[in-house]
Amino acid sequence: MKNLGKFGMYGGCYVSELLIPVLSEVEAAFLQYKDDPEFLEEFHTLLKDFAGRPTPITELPTLSKELGCTVVLKREDLLHGGAHKTNNVIGQALLAQRMGKTELIAETGAGQHGVATAMVGALFNIPIKIFMGSKDIERQRPNVQRMELFGAEVIPVESGSKSLKDAINEAMRYWTAHSSSTYYVFGTVAGPHPFPELVAFFQKVIGEEARAQCLERYGKLPHTVCACVGGGSNAIGIFRAFLDDKNVKLVGVEPAGEGIATGKHGAALCEGRPGSLHGSYSYCLQDSDGQIQEAHSISAGLDYPGVGPEHSALKDSSRVQYIAVTDKDAVEAFLMLTKKEGIIPALEPAHAIAAIKQIATSLKQEDILLVNLSGRGDKDLDHIISYLKNHE
Numbered sequence: 179m180k181n182l183g184k185f186g187m188y189g190g191c192y193v194s195e196l197l198i199p200v201l202s203e204v205e206a207a208f209l210q211y212k213d214d215p216e217f218l219e220e221f222h223t224l225l226k227d228f229a230g231r232p233t234p235i236t237e238l239p240t241l242s243k244e245l246g247c248t249v250v251l252k253r254e255d256l257l258h259g260g261a262h263k264t265n266n267v268i269g270q271a272l273l274a275q276r277m278g279k280t281e282l283i284a285e286t287g288a289g290q291h292g293v294a295t296a297m298v299g300a301l302f303n304i305p306i307k308i309f310m311g312s313k314d315i316e317r318q319r320p321n322v323q324r325m326e327l328f329g330a331e332v333i334p335v336e337s338g339s340k341s342l343k344d345a346i347n348e349a350m351r352y353w354t355a356h357s358s359s360t361y362y363v364f365g366t367v368a369g370p371h372p373f374p375e376l377v378a379f380f381q382k383v384i385g386e387e388a389r390a391q392c393l394e395r396y397g398k399l400p401h402t403v404c405a406c407v408g409g410g411s412n413a414i415g416i417f418r419a420f421l422d423d424k425n426v427k428l429v430g431v432e433p434a435g436e437g438i439a440t441g442k443h444g445a446a447l448c449e450g451r452p453g454s455l456h457g458s459y460s461y462c463l464q465d466s467d468g469q470i471q472e473a474h475s476i477s478a479g480l481d482y483p484g485v486g487p488e489h490s491a492l493k494d495s496s497r498v499q500y501i502a503v504t505d506k507d508a509v510e511a512f513l514m515l516t517k518k519e520g521i522i523p524a525l526e527p528a529h530a531i532a533a534i535k536q537i538a539t540s541l542k543q544e545d546i547l548l549v550n551l552s553g554r555g556d557k558d559l560d561h562i563i564s565y566l567k568n569h570e
């Protein structure tokens with residue numbers, strides 16, 4: 179492959195020999211279309227007419243007063259589908275169509291990426307197979323029903339721990355065997371090259387819009403930009419536009435789960451070490467023998483033991499500061515944004531909201547603290563209510 183997708187020492191393409199030509203074909207298509215005016219026109223038209231871009235920015239009146247800085251949200255929760263994932267699946271479905279592929283596959287843990295992929299399958303009228311651990315199918319019934327309503331076939335994975343890690347392995351296996359007709363829609367900026375670069379490309383619209391919106395409304399850039407980090411796609415999506423603005427501080431927020439000390443967390447960058455996972459070299463959670471450990475978080479979307487390689491490089495260079503927030507603090511932030519501002523966040527970006535109190539202590543009233551609200555919280559209501567019952 180032309181470019182091995184390295185971010186410093188991280189990234190790369192550590193997959194079976196059989197998958198190398200398959201990934202090379204995706205890379206070639208991506209390099210061909212990423213500057214193609216017709217492709218980009220079609221992508222941005224769908225983002226606008228189907229998905230509802232541009233999403234607005236919203237200044238929070240109550241929290242800005244209380245915290246002593248100007249808190250502004252980038253409203254990916256208002257995107258069709260309820261989260262930023264829509265940007266990525268539209269981009270990849272278009273690419274698959276250009277490549278002449280007649281079937282899309284994806285893996286899903288909690289089901290959100292599966293639902294997003296099934297949604298574009300319906301839009302593009304392409305058959306979809308979603309690989310999902312049988313344990314996750316039991317835990318995530320409503321998302322399975324949504325995928326099936328869109329017309330996707332949900333394939334239970336019975337191997338290993340019957341959850342996300344095994345679903346990814348199974349999807350890779352299926353792809354290897356059916357690559358001439360099938361495109362694999364990867365869900366975040368992790369995995370083998372070219373996915374980290376390709377998913378970032380389709381998500382960078384978030385930061386490009388937000389940067390222009392801040393300049394237009396406030397005549398200046400934010401002091402700090404903050405986003406939650408699971409695999410890292412919504413964070414890279416908003417950070418990319420600000421990487422060269424050396425005065426803009428960037429903060430990524432990982433899940434500290436039940437607390438770092440309990441070992442039940444998902445803070446790959448804050449607590450992990452560089453290692454190999456799903457075809458890429460990056461920070462990940464592993465035991466002393468290098469075995470990948472399970473991640474834990476109240477939010478299904480942050481429950482991943484690895485993280486995209488670009489984040490690993492941004493951590494080492496200190497361009498982005500990574501911190502971790504517990505389940506308990508995320509739930510508190512969820513309730514705070516709901517009660518004080520009338521916005522119900524998804525549990526994932528509730529982690530970013532939980533970090534703003536601490537960040538605000540070094541900011542002045544006129545300083546802008548821009549937070550990426552990556553998704554809305556309707557999907558999490560049952561979960562929150564049972565969490566509150568169990569923690570009374």
Ligand SMILES: *Cc1c(COP(=O)(O)O)cnc(C)c1O
Nearest residue numbers: 366408409410411412479526553
């Ligand atoms: C999936 C998801 C995430 C986590 O994925 P990233 O790739 O880290 O962005 C965050 N927020 C929401 C709302 C999600 O659905």
